Structures are given as structure tokens and as C-alpha cells.
Amino acid sequence: MDRRSLIKNAGIAGVLAAGIAPAVHAQAAVRWRLASSFPKPLDTIYGGAEVFSNAVKAMSGGKFEISVHAAGELMPAFGVVDGVQQGSVEAAHTVPYYFYGKNPAFALGSAIPFGMNARQMNAWMMHGNGRKLMDEFYGTYGMVSFNGGNTGTQMGGWFRKEIKTPADLKGLKMRLGGGLVGDVMTKLGVVPQSIPGGEIYQALEKGTIDAAEWVGPYDDQKLGFNKVAPNYYYPGWWEGGPEVDFFINKKAFDALSPENKAIIAAASAMAAQDMLAKYDARNPTALKQLIGAKTKLLPFSKEILDASYKASLQVYEENSAKSPEWKKIYADFLAFQRDQVAWFRVAEGRFDNYMQSMKL
Amino acid sequence: MDRRSLIKNAGIAGVLAAGIAPAVHAQAAVRWRLASSFPKPLDTIYGGAEVFSNAVKAMSGGKFEISVHAAGELMPAFGVVDGVQQGSVEAAHTVPYYFYGKNPAFALGSAIPFGMNARQMNAWMMHGNGRKLMDEFYGTYGMVSFNGGNTGTQMGGWFRKEIKTPADLKGLKMRLGGGLVGDVMTKLGVVPQSIPGGEIYQALEKGTIDAAEWVGPYDDQKLGFNKVAPNYYYPGWWEGGPEVDFFINKKAFDALSPENKAIIAAASAMAAQDMLAKYDARNPTALKQLIGAKTKLLPFSKEILDASYKASLQVYEENSAKSPEWKKIYADFLAFQRDQVAWFRVAEGRFDNYMQSMKL
CATH class of the missing domain: 3.40.190.10 (Periplasmic binding protein-like II)
Structure with missing residues (x-):
């Protein structure tokens, strides 16, 4: 059976069972598919898309549902940018640097060697030029991006x-x-x-x-x-501080109501914060x-x-x-990183180093 | 003029101007007041409540509005726990350690000397016992809590x-x-x-x-x-890594629809991530x-x-x-911190220290 009609039917049955008036559910049901680049056993990183999808569903009272599909289920792990670009899925959950082969600039949206840590990436993305520059670049693939997590510094x-x-x-x-x-x-x-x-x-x-x-x-x-x-x-x-992202088909995003756009933004913030905290805790x-x-x-x-x-x-x-995309974005990344590192040397670095020198 | 009726009237005018059918706005309009412990010139920290309130409004399509009031506007900066407990406001945005005088345990919800950094606090709160233990304690004041930001390590x-x-x-x-x-x-x-x-x-x-x-x-x-x-x-x-929190009157929170509860949780995650990134960037x-x-x-x-x-x-x-509340919560805090510090010594600490030793 076709997976999409399965989901659609289940959704309608759910709505009818809940006894909601037709006038309400008829106006706004949105069903999306999300392709993850991760297999289920990577439960923390794969789970980020589930946190996101669950939040979207809960906030919209079930009127906006995003089904999450593990790597290989709808398309290969590294096929998700093509999938989002072509609109065969509305969304993906992936690490931008996987697409370095398409253009090196993808890596700047997640991690480069000796780049920024998780907090510094967030600062650049949210209050530097990071998200703006990356979305300008992702726009050439018909996509917009949202933060979808971070693992913290990985092991060598x-x-x-x-x-x-x-x-x-x-x-x-x-x-x-x-x-x-x-x-x-x-x-x-x-x-x-x-x-x-x-x-x-x-x-x-x-x-x-x-x-x-x-x-x-x-x-x-x-x-x-x-x-x-x-x-x-x-x-x-x-x-x-490798950033994991949600990539979203720009046309599908633009077609959302203002409420659903805001829901996507907040659900991604929730998923992003949750993934880093989960890795740090585990x-x-x-x-x-x-x-x-x-x-x-x-x-x-x-x-x-x-x-x-x-x-x-x-x-x-x-x-x-x-x-040229790498050149432009890297110049901004490096200038921001220079200031970040200078500041993190001071209060944050000294505090962390002192605590790390203690036997608690 | 009474501020509440001002807001209420403005809200109704807005709804009517937008031409929304009465049947829709009649069902679910929620209006809350939030007392901040911060003055407006502390724009980053005060602004966290505005980020939160704007996200709640956008996600609910204006059906859930939270007006934000600076310290002293409705009550003194340090009166907000009493205000939330008594229900004179539904929500507050504050630093829990301000209420150390009521019970030392409040400090464990934000920062204690030689405590955890921002990421470690998030890990304890979200995937350790932090939020659970703090909410058990805040429950004795009739409140539930949500993360509402962090400044990162402050200066001495x-x-x-x-x-x-x-x-x-x-x-x-x-x-x-x-x-x-x-x-x-x-x-x-x-x-x-x-x-x-x-x-x-x-x-x-x-x-x-x-x-x-x-x-x-x-x-x-x-x-x-x-x-x-x-x-x-x-x-x-x-x-x-002092955590800033939203304190919410438990009865008011429990009375929300499941959608609005989910909206509060996601909006607080968004505000929390935004505040830290803004401080790091500025x-x-x-x-x-x-x-x-x-x-x-x-x-x-x-x-x-x-x-x-x-x-x-x-x-x-x-x-x-x-x-006894301090004793119980501090024991859990310290055990969690011990593991955090041991792990942060490794990948994260070595990466940060190497970058901080470089001239970028």
C-alpha cells in the first residue's frame, strides 16, 4: 500500500474519532514527509526529527503532521538535498557538510576543521550573518534551513x-x-x-x-x-560543533500559514536544544x-x-x-569566529578550565 | 486607564479588523500577563520575554497573547514569585537565584558558585533530573518552570x-x-x-x-x-551558566489546551536559545x-x-x-556536574583550548 495514503487515511480517521467539527479540520490540514539522513540506531541524532515532528503535531493540534523516514526508507541518506529540491519530500534532517561534493560551501553550515563550537555556531547563525548567508546559498537549491541539532565536539x-x-x-x-x-x-x-x-x-x-x-x-x-x-x-x-539542520523545500514553506511557519521555527529550536542536551547528558x-x-x-x-x-x-x-560561495561565506565565518574565540578565552574559557582542573 | 482593559480592547479590535469569523476567535482566546524581573535597558535579557511572547502569538495566530511588563511596572523585580503564586500574573521571567532568601534551593535552578556552564545546565535540566526536581520544588509555590535563557559565564x-x-x-x-x-x-x-x-x-x-x-x-x-x-x-x-526561567502559575498552565501547552514549551526553547546566542554574539x-x-x-x-x-x-x-530541598537537589546537581566536567575535559575542552591558543 502507498505510504502516503496510509498516513492520510489514518489522519482522517483520527480527526473523525475525536469528533471535531468538519468546518475546523477542513481548513488547514497539512501533511509533510521528512527524509532523515540518519539510521534509527543513531537514536539521539535521528530522534531530533521526531522531537521536531512531535512538537509540530502537538502545537497544531494535529492539523500539521510531518512523517519522519529513516535514511534509505524514501531515498538514500545523501539523496535528501535532491529530494527536497525536487519536492519529492517537503523536508529533510541532515548534516549540511554531507553535500560538500555539490559545493564546498555546504560545510560552512555545519562544521569545518578548526571551526566554531556549538555555542559559537548558534551565535553566528542566529545573531551574526550565518543563517542569512546560508539560506541565500541554500536558496539556489530551492531550500530554506532551520537549526536541527548539534552533537557538540566529536571524538577524533x-x-x-x-x-x-x-x-x-x-x-x-x-x-x-x-x-x-x-x-x-x-x-x-x-x-x-x-x-x-x-x-x-x-x-x-x-x-x-x-x-x-x-x-x-x-x-x-x-x-x-x-x-x-x-x-x-x-x-x-x-x-x-557540527550543526545538524532541517532543510525545507522553499515553495512548501512559503505556502504555509504564518502560524505554521512560526511553529516550524519554534519546533526546530526545541529539537536543536534537545539534541545537544541529550548528547551532553549521555x-x-x-x-x-x-x-x-x-x-x-x-x-x-x-x-x-x-x-x-x-x-x-x-x-x-x-x-x-x-x-565563490565558499569564499564569501567563509570570510564572514572567519571574522565572526575570530571575535568569538577572543571572547571565549576570557570568562567562559577560564571558568571551564578551572572547573576541569578540579576533583569534584 | 486600566492596562488590562487597554490590552483586551486592543486585542478585540485587532481580531475584528482582521475579519476573523466570531466562531473562531470566540473559542480559544487566552490573554496572560508576564512580569519580568528585568528593566528594559537590559535589552538582551529583558528581550527574552518578548521573543517568547511574540512566538506564542505567532504560533497561535493571535489566539494566545502574553503581555510583557518590565520590572516595577506591575510589581517589584523581586516580587514576581509572589505574583505568580498568588495568580496576580500568570507568568514571570526571572532568575531563580533571586529567591534564595525564600529557600536556598531556588539558586540550584539558575546558578551556584562553581556550578555548571550553560550547556551542562541544559543537559541536567532536559535529560538529567534537573527540571523534574526543580518543578517538584517550585510546585510548593504553585509554579511550573521553563527555560527562559542563559547569559553564559558572566564577568567577575x-x-x-x-x-x-x-x-x-x-x-x-x-x-x-x-x-x-x-x-x-x-x-x-x-x-x-x-x-x-x-x-x-x-x-x-x-x-x-x-x-x-x-x-x-x-x-x-x-x-x-x-x-x-x-x-x-x-x-x-x-x-x-546562570539560567533564566519562565515561572508559570500551575493552575493557569494546567487550564491551557494541549496545543497551548506545547506552544509554551517550544516558545520557551526558542527564547532560551536566542538569549544565549545573542549574548555570545554581542x-x-x-x-x-x-x-x-x-x-x-x-x-x-x-x-x-x-x-x-x-x-x-x-x-x-x-x-x-x-x-532539605537544597540537600536533595544539590546531591543530584553535584553528581551530574561531576560527570559533565569529566567529559567536558576531553573533546570539548581540548578543542576549545586549542582554538583559544591560536591567533586566527
């Missing part, structure tokens, strides 16, 4: 052997999630591998790959990487358990971070030459 | 003279905003002063007080403190200007932080003896 990943200097990266086969970090890692001599989440464990176990990054303790623990690659490095310098317990299960927690050395930072700047210059 | 304030060791604090007359930090400072030999924002400048200029804390660069700059007390210390260790520029205007930016020494931390723990023990 799992390594079969210890990595002490930039020389240890040369020839290393590493599973990586994005095109931008792939470009940077290539400059460092790493050979980026593209492997779906479900196949990483086996590839690490067999030695087909030497290292893999996934998300952070909560998601990583579920895949059991510590058993086959015990060296767990931090930080994921390519994802200091990661500590998982990290403790991983350490209890013989994970070796190790920082990337300063030499490795310095070499990676230098390689990132080279890639940014190349992107500026290739993509 | 303006000092006429440099403060190098704990001995320099003895006898210091300092304007402080809250009862809890007052108790801690008293143990350090400081003589806490309670002075409204508008009178601090003159008191510093005349030397009636030796120091004053207010908020952070953006708000502090407007009051011109740097001209009369050039030493600007950081961090405000008593406000690592503070850097203000800090640069303050430094340009001869402000001396100085960190509290480790000796001062250590002495303050020790004094804070003493006050927490005393509070546990005095208030």
Missing part, C-alpha cells in the same frame, strides 16, 4: 595503533565521514575511506582500515570499536564505560593538531578559488 | 583596585546580585552591598563601594563602569570596545579562586543543614 576516532606525530598519519587508511575532512586528511597523507557505520567494526577488526571516526562516546560505544581499535583520540578537530556515562572496558583515551599531540590546522587552511584557500 | 566585575590575593578581598565593599554569592563572599571577608543597576556607577565613582559585578561586556559597557573602576576581572565564578564587540577604552582585563588568581571554591563548599554544607 579509534586507532589500531598509537599516533604520535604527523609522520604516523602517512599512509593510514581511515574511515572518515565528510568530504572536507577527507581533503584535509589527504594533505596529511591519510587515505580516506568511505564506509557505512554498520561495516566499520569488521573493517577495523580485519585490518582493512587502520582507524575510523564516528561520533562520540554514546554512539561509538554501541558499535563496540574499543574491542578492535583501543586507542580513542580526542578531539575531533574537524567537528568542533556521553559522560558512555565514556566512563568505555574506559572501564580498556579503551585508551589519548589526546592528539600538538604537532598533529598544528599540522592539521595548516593543512586545513590550505584546503580553505583552494575552496575559495573553486567556489 | 569591576574593581577600583587590583585584587591579587584573598587578603585583598577582606573588608571590600562589593555590589553583588544574589544571596548565595553574598553568603560565600561574606566568608571571604567581603561586605556585600545591594544596589540597583542604575546607582552602581555613582557609588563606584564616589568610592561608597570598592567593586561591583553586573553581567558581562555587553550590558556592563552601557553603564560605563570602566571610567570609575578600570580593573575588569574574570570569570564570574558564581555564575558559570559580548565580543563590547569587550573589544571596553579594552579600547582603557579597561584592564584581569583574571582572578588561582589563590582567589581556590579560596572562593572552599568558601562555597562551606556554604553548601550550611544550606544542606538548613534546607
Whole structure:
């Protein structure tokens, strides 16, 4: 049976059962489909779309319903921009940097190596030029965007052997999630591998790959990487505060009533705040358990971070030459980041560092 | 003229002008009043209630309106808990620690010295036991709570003279905003002063007080403190991530339709995220200007932080003896904070520290 008619019928039955007068439900029922780029086992990040959809339904009294579909259900994980652009779905929940191959500028809407942390991204998006510039760019794909979450700073990943200097990266086969970090890692001599989440464990176990990054303790623990690659490095310098977004077909959004537009904006704020808080609440317990299960927690050395930072700047210059959209948006991003970092050094940084030096 | 009838009349006029059928607006119009604890010149923090109220109005198509009243307009800044409890207003926008005098446990809903930063508070509130425990406590005042913002880590304030060791604090007359930090400072030999924002400048200029804390660069700059007390210390260790809340009369909240309850929850998430992003976006520029205007930016020494931390723990023990509510909630707060700090040391802390060490 066709999924859409199933949903539509269920909706009408629900409305009739509730005994609502026809004049009320006839005026405004809106049914959307949302394609997620995430599989259900990534429950925190996938769940962001459910938080959003539930809020939209509750606020509208069921008059605005958005069905959520996991990656692969309606289209492949990385097909969602095409899906939204073509209008085969009204909305997607995804990480903009997945679409780096279409244009590097997509990455600036989520995370770039040595970019901004979650709070700084929010500040740029909401009260800098971030959302305005990104929506100008997304507009060329017929989309508007809303914040749909953040994972916080991710981990640097799992390594079969210890990595002490930039020389240890040369020839290393590493599973990586994005095109931008792939470009940077290539400059460092790493050979980026593209492997779906479900196949990483086996590839690490067999030695087909030497290292893999996934998300952070909560998601990583579920895949059991510590058993086959015990060296767990931090930080994921390519994802200091990766923003997850809702992409919405611009025509579908423009056709909404002012009430429903406002509902979308508030539901996305709710989902965004919820995802970050959920990761922050869940990661500590998982990290403790991983350490209890013989994970070796190790920082990337300063030499490795310095070499990676230098390689990132080279890639940014190349992107500026290739993509006028990257060049324009990155200039604004960097100017904003410079001020953010200068301020975060002061009250926030000193407070966090003092607390992190304490034994509570 | 009575303000309430003014608003009511304006509302009806608006509805009639828009030509909406009587059958629709008759069913569900809700009009609430919200008392803010903030004056309008604190535009970022006061504005949080306006963001909230505007979102509620937009989402409900004007059927749910909340009028926002600055401190002193309907009741004094610190009268808002009584106002909500008695039902003279349905809602308030305030900082829970203002009500420390009623019961120390109020402070745990916003900030305690050496407590959690903004993200950690969100994690505790949303996915720890925070909101549940606080609402159990607020319930004894007939209130429920929603997150209504955060300022991020505040500054330690303006000092006429440099403060190098704990001995320099003895006898210091300092304007402080809250009862809890007052108790801690008293143990350090400081003589806490309670002075409204508008009178601090003159008191510093005349030397009636030796120091004053207010908020952070953006708000502090407007009051011109740097001209009369050039030493600007950081961090405000008593406000690592002070949460601002909406307090809502429980009966009024329970009487709302499910749609309006969901609208309140989402509008508060939107306001909360907006306030923090606005402070983060505005503070850097203000800090640069303050430094340009001869402000001396100085960190509290480790000796001062250590002495303050020790004094804070003493006050927490005393509070546990005095208030069973403090004792119960603080135990949960501390256990959660311990895990948060252990995790924030890793990916987030290392990423932030590396970026803060760079010249961008």
C-alpha cells in the first residue's frame, strides 16, 4: 500500500474519532514527509526529527503532521538535498557538510576543521550573518534551513595503533565521514575511506582500515570499536560543533500559514536544544564505560593538531578559488569566529578550565 | 486607564479588523500577563520575554497573547514569585537565584558558585533530573518552570583596585546580585552591598563601594563602569551558566489546551536559545570596545579562586543543614556536574583550548 495514503487515511480517521467539527479540520490540514539522513540506531541524532515532528503535531493540534523516514526508507541518506529540491519530500534532517561534493560551501553550515563550537555556531547563525548567508546559498537549491541539532565536539576516532606525530598519519587508511575532512586528511597523507557505520567494526577488526571516526562516546560505544581499535583520540578537530539542520523545500514553506511557519521555527529550536542536551547528558556515562572496558583515551599531540590546522587552511584557500560561495561565506565565518574565540578565552574559557582542573 | 482593559480592547479590535469569523476567535482566546524581573535597558535579557511572547502569538495566530511588563511596572523585580503564586500574573521571567532568601534551593535552578556552564545546565535540566526536581520544588509555590535563557559565564566585575590575593578581598565593599554569592563572599571577608543597576556607577565613582559585578561586556559597557573602576576581572565564578526561567502559575498552565501547552514549551526553547546566542554574539564587540577604552582585563588568581571554591563548599554544607530541598537537589546537581566536567575535559575542552591558543 502507498505510504502516503496510509498516513492520510489514518489522519482522517483520527480527526473523525475525536469528533471535531468538519468546518475546523477542513481548513488547514497539512501533511509533510521528512527524509532523515540518519539510521534509527543513531537514536539521539535521528530522534531530533521526531522531537521536531512531535512538537509540530502537538502545537497544531494535529492539523500539521510531518512523517519522519529513516535514511534509505524514501531515498538514500545523501539523496535528501535532491529530494527536497525536487519536492519529492517537503523536508529533510541532515548534516549540511554531507553535500560538500555539490559545493564546498555546504560545510560552512555545519562544521569545518578548526571551526566554531556549538555555542559559537548558534551565535553566528542566529545573531551574526550565518543563517542569512546560508539560506541565500541554500536558496539556489530551492531550500530554506532551520537549526536541527548539534552533537557538540566529536571524538577524533579509534586507532589500531598509537599516533604520535604527523609522520604516523602517512599512509593510514581511515574511515572518515565528510568530504572536507577527507581533503584535509589527504594533505596529511591519510587515505580516506568511505564506509557505512554498520561495516566499520569488521573493517577495523580485519585490518582493512587502520582507524575510523564516528561520533562520540554514546554512539561509538554501541558499535563496540574499543574491542578492535583501543586507542580513542580526542578531539575531533574537524567537528568542533557540527550543526545538524532541517532543510525545507522553499515553495512548501512559503505556502504555509504564518502560524505554521512560526511553529516550524519554534519546533526546530526545541529539537536543536534537545539534541545537544541529550548528547551532553549521555556521553559522560558512555565514556566512563568505555574506559572501564580498556579503551585508551589519548589526546592528539600538538604537532598533529598544528599540522592539521595548516593543512586545513590550505584546503580553505583552494575552496575559495573553486567556489565563490565558499569564499564569501567563509570570510564572514572567519571574522565572526575570530571575535568569538577572543571572547571565549576570557570568562567562559577560564571558568571551564578551572572547573576541569578540579576533583569534584 | 486600566492596562488590562487597554490590552483586551486592543486585542478585540485587532481580531475584528482582521475579519476573523466570531466562531473562531470566540473559542480559544487566552490573554496572560508576564512580569519580568528585568528593566528594559537590559535589552538582551529583558528581550527574552518578548521573543517568547511574540512566538506564542505567532504560533497561535493571535489566539494566545502574553503581555510583557518590565520590572516595577506591575510589581517589584523581586516580587514576581509572589505574583505568580498568588495568580496576580500568570507568568514571570526571572532568575531563580533571586529567591534564595525564600529557600536556598531556588539558586540550584539558575546558578551556584562553581556550578555548571550553560550547556551542562541544559543537559541536567532536559535529560538529567534537573527540571523534574526543580518543578517538584517550585510546585510548593504553585509554579511550573521553563527555560527562559542563559547569559553564559558572566564577568567577575569591576574593581577600583587590583585584587591579587584573598587578603585583598577582606573588608571590600562589593555590589553583588544574589544571596548565595553574598553568603560565600561574606566568608571571604567581603561586605556585600545591594544596589540597583542604575546607582552602581555613582557609588563606584564616589568610592561608597570598592567593586561591583553586573553581567558581562555587553550590558556592563552601557553603564560605563570602566571610567570609575578600570580593573575588569574574570570569570564570574558564581555564575558559570546562570539560567533564566519562565515561572508559570500551575493552575493557569494546567487550564491551557494541549496545543497551548506545547506552544509554551517550544516558545520557551526558542527564547532560551536566542538569549544565549545573542549574548555570545554581542559580548565580543563590547569587550573589544571596553579594552579600547582603557579597561584592564584581569583574571582572578588561582589563590582567589581556590579560596572562593572552599568558601562555597562551606556554604553548601550550611544550606544542606538548613534546607532539605537544597540537600536533595544539590546531591543530584553535584553528581551530574561531576560527570559533565569529566567529559567536558576531553573533546570539548581540548578543542576549545586549542582554538583559544591560536591567533586566527
